[in-house]
Structure formats: C-alpha cells, structure tokens
Amino acid sequence: MFYLVGMVIAMNDRAFQDYYSEYYSSCYGCGSMNPHGLHIKSYWDGEATICHFTPEQYHTAFPGYVYGGLIASVMDCHAIGSAAAALYRAEDRVMGSDPSIRCVTASLKVDYLKPTPIGCELTLRGVIQEVKHKKVRVDVTLEAQGELRARGEVIAVRIPDNYAM
Amino acid sequence: MFYLVGMVIAMNDRAFQDYYSEYYSSCYGCGSMNPHGLHIKSYWDGEATICHFTPEQYHTAFPGYVYGGLIASVMDCHAIGSAAAALYRAEDRVMGSDPSIRCVTASLKVDYLKPTPIGCELTLRGVIQEVKHKKVRVDVTLEAQGELRARGEVIAVRIPDNYAM
Numbered sequence: 001m002f003y004l005v006g007m008v009i010a011m012n013d014r015a016f017q018d019y020y021s022e023y024y025s026s027c028y029g030c031g032s033m034n035p036h037g038l039h040i041k042s043y044w045d046g047e048a049t050i051c052h053f054t055p056e057q058y059h060t061a062f063p064g065y066v067y068g069g070l071i072a073s074v075m076d077c078h079a080i081g082s083a084a085a086a087l088y089r090a091e092d093r094v095m096g097s098d099p100s101i102r103c104v105t106a107s108l109k110v111d112y113l114k115p116t117p118i119g120c121e122l123t124l125r126g127v128i129q130e131v132k133h134k135k136v137r138v139d140v141t142l143e144a145q146g147e148l149r150a151r152g153e154v155i156a157v158r159i160p161d162n163y164a165m
Numbered sequence: 166m167f168y169l170v171g172m173v174i175a176m177n178d179r180a181f182q183d184y185y186s187e188y189y190s191s192c193y194g195c196g197s198m199n200p201h202g203l204h205i206k207s208y209w210d211g212e213a214t215i216c217h218f219t220p221e222q223y224h225t226a227f228p229g230y231v232y233g234g235l236i237a238s239v240m241d242c243h244a245i246g247s248a249a250a251a252l253y254r255a256e257d258r259v260m261g262s263d264p265s266i267r268c269v270t271a272s273l274k275v276d277y278l279k280p281t282p283i284g285c286e287l288t289l290r291g292v293i294q295e296v297k298h299k300k301v302r303v304d305v306t307l308e309a310q311g312e313l314r315a316r317g318e319v320i321a322v323r324i325p326d327n328y329a330m
Contacts, residue, residue: 026225028232036223058201060191061269067193068270069238076234104226105233109274 015041016049016081019096029077040074042081042126049082049126049138055118066116066144074124075140075152076108082126083136083156090131103136103156116142116149134158180206181214181246184261194242205239207246207291214247214291214303220283231281231309239289240305240317241273247291248301248321255296268301268321281307281314299323 017030017040025033030040042051053074061067083103088095116122123143130137140152182195182205190198195205207216218239226232248268253260281287288308295302305317 024227026228028224028226029234031225034223034225036221056201058199059193060196060199061193062189063191067238068273069194069234069241072237072241072273072275073232073234076237104280105277107274107276108233108237109272110237111272112270115269 014095015043016085016095017041017077019100020102021100024102027077029073030081038070038074038077040077040081042078042085042124044085045125047128049078049085049128051078051081051124051126052121053124054121057118060118061115064118066118066122068110068112071112071116071142071150072108072110072152074122075110075142075150076105076154078124078126079108079138079140079152079154080105080156082128082138083154083158086128086131086136086138087158099161102159104159106135106155106157108152108154110150110152112150114147114149116144120144122149179260180208181250181260182206182242184265185267186265189267192242194238195246203235203238203242205242205246207243207250207289209250210290212293214243214250214293216243216246216289216291217286218289219286222283225283226280229283231283231287233275233277236277236281236287236307236315237273237275237317239287240275240307240315241270241319243289243291244273244303244305244317244319245270245321247293247303248319251293251296251301251303252323264326267324269324271300271320271322273317273319275315275317277315279312279314281309285309287314 025031028037059067059070084101087101127139136156138154142150190196193202224235249266252266292304301321303319307315
C-alpha cells in the first residue's frame with residue numbers, strides 16, 4: 001500500500017517534459033538535453049497546468065524587467081507540454097505511453113499587460129480551452145509577485161504518430 | 166564632398182538598435198551591452214525594414230529546426246526597433262535625436278507556417294502598417310532558404326518622453 005502511494009507521488013513529480021523522447025529533448029525552451037536551454041517544467045495542477053520559472057538576470061528587456069521574448073518562450077513551451085498532457089488525458093492514456101503524443105506550435109499570441117519584474121519566480125498557469133484529436137488550444141497566464149503580467153494563447157498541433165520519434 | 170558622402174553612408178550603416186541609449190541597451194534580444202544576448206540589428210530597406218539573423222545550433226525546437234520562442238524573440242525586437250524608426254520618420258526627425266523615441270511590446274502574435282531550418286541565415290522583413298503618436302503596428306515575415314516560414318504582428322506602444330532614458 002505504501003509502495004503504491006509512493007509510486008503515484010513519484011509519477012506526479014515527473015514534469016510533462018520528462019516524458020519527451022530523446023529526439024524531442026533538445027528543445028531550447030524545455031529540452032532536458034539542451035545544455036544552453038531554459039529547462040522549463042510543467043505539471044498538472046487539478047484541471048489546469050502550472051510552471052514555475054525564474055529568469056536569469058541577463059534576461060532583461062530594460063533594467064529591472066523581464067524580456068518579452070523570454071515570456072513568449074516560456075509560455076510557448078508550457079502550452080505545448082500542456083497540450084500533449086491534455087491529449088493523453090482526453091484519450092484516457094498514461095502520460096508517456098506509446099505511441100507518444102507530441103505537439104508543435106501553430107500560433108502564439110501574447111498580450112503584455114504590465115512590466116514583469118526580474119529577480120523573482122514567475123508562475124505560469126495553463127487552461128486547456130479546446131481539445132480535438134489534432135489540435136489543442138491553451139490559454140496561459142503569467143504572474144509575478146502575485147500580479148498578472150501577461151496573457152497568452154497557443155494553438156498546438158499534434159505531430160502525426162508516424163512522424164513522432 | 167567625399168567627406169559628406171562618407172557621413173551619409175556611415176549613418177545608414179547604423180542599425181536602429183545602435184541609437185538606443187545605454188539604459189535600453191541591456192535588452193536580451195537586441196541590446197549591444199547584453200553579453201548573453203542575441204544582438205539583432207534592424208535597418209531600413211526602402212519603406213520596409215530588414216534584419217538578418219543566424220540562430221546558434223542550440224536554438225533548436227527539435228533536431229534541424231529553429232525554436233519557435235527564438236523566432237518570436239527576433240520578431241519582437243525587430244518590430245520594436247522598426248516601430249521606433251517609423252515614429253522618427255513620421256515626425257520627420259533624425260533617428261536618435263532627442264527626445265529619444267523608444268517603444269515596448271503591447272502584443273505579439275506569431276503564426277508558424279512551416280518549420281524553420283537551423284544552420285542558415287534568417288531574413289526578417291517588417292512592414293509598418295499603422296503609425297499613431299503612441300502606437301505602431303508592424304507586420305513581420307520570416308524567411309529561410311527563400312521560403313516564408315513564419316508571420317508575425319506586433320503592436321508597439323511608445324514610452325512617454327518623460328520616462329524614456
């Protein structure tokens with residue numbers, strides 16, 4: 001019994017990106033095998049998804065504030081990971097089971113609502129708005145110091161099974 | 166006479182970003198003083214604006230292709246530089262003259278039309294779609310190997326004169 005509970009906790013501790021195959025793990029935003037990358041990690045948080053990320057001091061737009069391109073990047077990877085997880089869940093399949101589900105970005109829209117301070121942790125939340133077999137729409141919010149700073153919308157497209165590696 | 170011609174050529178050789186003040190030169194995407202940054206450079210090309218940029222090999226989405234977050238980043242900085250240049254031109258002012266004109270991103274939308282191959286130069290073209298005193302809309306295309314790969318739209322907002330440093 002304790003063993004089983006431990007297994008469940010261990011599975012929930014794995015980020016969506018930890019299930020990506022080696023082929024997809026070179027992504028600059030979230031690939032565990034990219035030594036120069038951002039290494040973002042996304043998880044379920046109830047029906048939503050969550051990612052915590054702390055930018056480096058050099059990820060500046062201007063002194064004291066985070067670069068918008070970095071915000072777009074972390075939103076993109078968080079949404080794409082969330083889309084794959086949503087497809088697994090919609091198909092009642094265990095995350096990471098074969099054939100693997102991976103998505104790419106068809107479109108990304110970011111509204112920058114307030115400057116995002118640098119030097120603190122950012123919290124991204126993804127809400128799955130629509131799941132079709134080949135397409136997932138994910139809305140993302142980004143908060144820093146408890147305030148909403150940016151809002152994004154990502155259209156993710158599923159990579160066909162015969163392409164996914 | 167030769168001296169004057171030389172001056173004009175030298176001025177045209179300066180990128181929009183080379184006119185940014187020290188305060189704005191720490192931008193990760195285009196700041197000349199950010200040692201970790203991308204250092205993109207944008208120029209007029211007739212009525213349009215142009216930027217050439219070659220991603221690093223580690224800017225991958227998956228093997229052989231450029232990361233979408235990097236594409237969003239270079240589009241953002243190219244559009245924001247283009248917006249400032251368009252405001253100077255609309256006000257019939259010399260680029261870089263005081264009070265300096267700088268913009269920030271209100272929104273960024275990218276449609277990823279085809280995968281972008283890595284290992285070659287990317288060409289970004291900006292078309293100024295609308296110029297108001299406080300707001301500029303810039304459309305951006307991104308080509309690689311002669312083919313259109315992504316299309317972006319950026320809404321840039323002017324930083325008030327009493328804030329710009």
